[in-house]
Amino acid sequence: EDQVTQSPEALRLQEGESSSLNCSYTVSGLRGLFWYRQDPGKGPEFLFTLYSAGEEKEKERLKATLTKKESFLHITAPKPEDSATYLCAVQAGGSTLGRLYFGRGTQLTVWP
């Protein structure tokens, strides 16, 4: 069974304190791994898609990396506005394009 596990469930950082969020997955033939940010009361906001081990993508203070078993979302020198829930999702090989299976997310709080 395809599974996505995110850790930690919650993370509190002081402004400027860099850290990483983890997404481990077991899936039959990964077609893509997606990172989203979700603010309270809003839908998920697309951040990155990674397709193959060794791939990296960056956006402002965020950098996503992918291995054969997990992905990391590195947050460098976070600011309070980075506080949100970060969701990881995978698309399995053989499944309909766009069918995503989500982890439970990591709730990030950055305090000044």
Place this chain on the structure above:
Amino acid sequence: SAVISQKPSRDICQRGTSLTIQCQVDSQVTMMFWYRQQPGQSLTLIATANQGSEATYESGFVIDKFPISRPNLTFSTLTVSNMSPEDSSIYLCSGGTGDGYTFGSGTRLTVV
């Protein structure tokens, strides 16, 4: 990336009634999906909305309970039928063409 408008944004409904949620995309997208996000949980895929044909439902979701229409490439509806308090949740529409999938802001449904 596509912009998705979803309405209503929230509703409070009596048990036994039905609610139809609308999803409008500002550009043609290949794929459209409906998700459910229960309180404190991550996103669960309900179904893939297929243009001009019956939706493809995930395990645990059935057409009689969640009928879906997609008459064209930019519009879809999800109906939550014969509602019970267990249907209280956030319902989200998603669309995209392959590299990334955008979400609407969601419909927060409370069944009383």
